Amino acid sequence: MFKTVTNEVLDLIGVNETSRILGVSPNTVRRIADSGKLKCIKMSSTGYRKFERSIVEEYKLELYQIEETNNANCKQISLFDFEKEMKKEKMKNITAKAHPAHYLMHKYWGRKPHNVVAEYIENYTDVNDIVLDPFMGSGIVPIEAIKAKRKGIGIDINPMSKFIAENTVSNVDINIYKELANNIISEVSKECDELYKTKCPKCGEYCTAEIAVWDKGYLSRIRFKCKNDGLVLKDADKYDLELIEKIKKNKRSLVYQHKISYPTDKVLKYVKRSGKESIDELFTDRALIILSKLRDRISSVEDDKMKKLLLFTFTSMLANVSNMLPGDLEKVTYKSGWVISKFWTPKIHTERNIFHCFQLRVNAIAKGKHEIEDVDEKLIDLFVQNSNNMKFIEDESVDYIFTDPPYGESIAYLALSQFWNSWLSSDVDYSNEIIIDTYRNKGYEDYSYRMLCTFMEMYRVLKDKHYVSFTFHNRDLQVWKGVMDAVRGAGFILKDVTLQEQAVSSGTQGINKMNTLTGDFVYTLLKDSSIKNNSRPTIKPEESEMYVKKVIANLVKKNNGITPSKLYEYLIPIIVQTQSYLDERGNALDIEKILKDNYDYVEIESGKIGEKYQWVKK
Known part of the structure; x- marks a missing residue:
């Protein structure tokens, strides 16, 4: 009304x-x-x-x-x-909303739509209930839990996960934060502003570079504002190139004198691109000097909460001042950077003014903090911990679990977070990461075993007759099998499968628009200790391939051709329910091969990601 x-x-x-x-x-x-x-x-x-x-x-x-x-x-x-x-066992697709400002304060991968998470929490819990996420990522689940007056527990092996979540909900005076941030910018810029000095080719005045574009390792173009001539775009001249050489020598001297320090951690092979071997190679010499001094100044702040929020501001800026931003030589500007889940530096990249970027992040974080200032941070507990071992949580003490477990080898969250963790000198437990990474001898067997251990822990801490919801997005049936074997092995009963749309396109979708899933499957499980889970497959392995081929044929015929997203929306739940993942030789069924051998992939009139092409009978 x-x-x-x-x-x-x-x-x-x-x-x-x-x-x-x-x-x-x-x-x-x-x-x-x-x-x-x-x-x-x-x-x-x-x-x-x-x-x-x-x-x-x-x-x-x-x-x-x-x-x-x-x-x-x-x-x-x-x-x-x-x-x-309102409580119901099954959920329908929920229209995903854009992320609010408090979830845009710091980059992270694979954030689920906040309103979808909130709806699930609302449906399966009551006020003061305990909500757990053993793979919390950026902390959306425990944060949405406390926003809904529940108690939120977030666990992740990644130190950045706890760092992002705790700074999102920390109770600080935003005016003091902004004042302190501005003072730090002023102090460090006075010491380092000379590093951005350039000459206006029109009037000869010294100005401050805002953007520089590099081409194949050499400074090429510069953008700045001149008090006499306004916005100026120019080619790098003799003065600019000599300054870059001077900065290079100065950096070596400062390192030798122990006046600056920056991370030189070796980049993990799984996320390595462009031949960059260590984290420092993702930045210019000028950036490394300024970032080192800025981090040191922030580290001297006495108030711990304020220091953490300023470091949070610092790490939120890092990608924007790295060499991972593609550059535009003509316009002397930048394009969206770090859009793929690797450390890729384009041949033509942008270097942005760190002080300008830091100020922008301060404003963005202040906006986000204002949104969430009424939230009670005392309701949230966050842990850097291996989810296989949650001994600090009592048996049957959790009312609901919502989580987004690792998708096999899709995104190496921990390896990518090295970009931030290295600047914070965080200790990272890579050995217990749940991932498929052949470079570290982590295969399907290791992945499946660790997933089973986590689901067994989830079963232990969850109250009887209560629910778990988890999201998943992967085409590899071997990975699906590992996850669902863990579900059944732990004792959970599958109650519902829903294909839930995403708030924004994922990194994979941004690259592969021809053939992608447009959402995540949300599985809802029940813990009922009075019911024994039947783990026997309903389709024999020797019949699996023929059975799946028939299912695909029926779906293509019924829909007069079918998009990848719609196909997997119907197909995956059927494969999960019948456990028809493997062929008679024990190998995972290759759905893509089945499709390519029997169907043509044709373009249709649709502009939506994942719906531009469909499979039709040859």
Whole structure:
């Protein structure tokens, strides 16, 4: 029930304050308003929902059930039936929303749509329940849990995961943060601003370079603003090239005198590209000098929370000031960088002014922090830990698990995070990473075993008759088998499979638009200790290939041709349910080979990623 208001003076409160009064999550407040049970006022200027405080208070008294506590004379308010009625075993695809500012403060890969995670948490839990994510990544699950007034536990082997999540929810004074950041920029720039000096070819004035474009290892073009001539684009001249040589020599001297330091960690083979052997090779000499001094100045900050948030700002900027940004020689500008999951430096790359970039990140982080300033950080517990061993969590103490486990060899999160971890001098446990990486002798067997250990731990800590939801996105049936064997081996019962759309295209989708999945499968599992899980496949291995071929043929015929995404949406759940992953020789079925041998891949009239081509009968 909506009413639009303009100038009427009312005691209006927002969704967050309403959720605090009612003791439910903001999403539940929105649902109650949408149902017409709580009058909602829609502001004409912004479109935001507002509520009259008196009506909210009346609604609270009317619908909450008052129960006498057993050991006190006081009364306790329990969650009303509206939220409990929403609980359902199966979920449908949820329209994914764009990430809000607090999830854009720092780059990370494979972030799931926050509103989808929130919906699952709302559906399977109640206020004050405990929600766990043993592969938390950037921390969306535990963060969404505490936003919904649950308790969130996040675990990840990657130190950056804890670092990103804890800084996202940390309670700091944003005005003090901005003031301190600006002071640091001022101090370090006074010491290093000479490194960005260039001459205007029109008036001869010294100016500060904003962007430099390098071509095959040599400084080529520069962009800057001149107080006399405005925006200037120019070729690097003798002064600029001599400055670069001077900086190169100066860097060697500063390192020798131990006045600067920067990471020289060897890049792991799995993510190596462009012949770059170590982390420092991903930056110019000028950047390494300034970054070293900037990090040292931040490290001198006494307040621990403020120091961490400033270091968070520092690492969030690193990719933008690295050599991984493609450059445009004509316009002297940059394009989107680090769009693939490797350390790739293009032959023509951009070098951006670090002080400008740091200021931009300060503004972005301040915006994100304002969004989440009402969240109680005390409700979240974060751990850098191998998910195979969660001894610090008691048996049957968790109400719900939502997680996004490693997708085999799709993205090497830990190896890519070396880019940040190395600057923070973090200790990283690569040996216990769950990944398929032939360079480190981590194959399917190791992956499957570690996944089984994690799912067994998940089963141990989860309460009986409670649920797990996990997302997955991979075409390799050997990887699927490893995951589903872990599910069954741990004792879980598969209750639902949903193909959930993504908020944005993944790194893989950005490259391979012809043949890609456009979402993640969300598997919902039940822990029921009274039911023995049947792990026997319904299709014999010697019949698997023929069975899958028939399923594909029926899908292609029924749909008059089928896109990869739609094919896998129907096919994967069938393969999972029947356990028809392997052929009679024990090898994983090659779905792509089956398709290429029997079908043509043709272009259709559709601009959507994953729907531009489809398989048709030859």
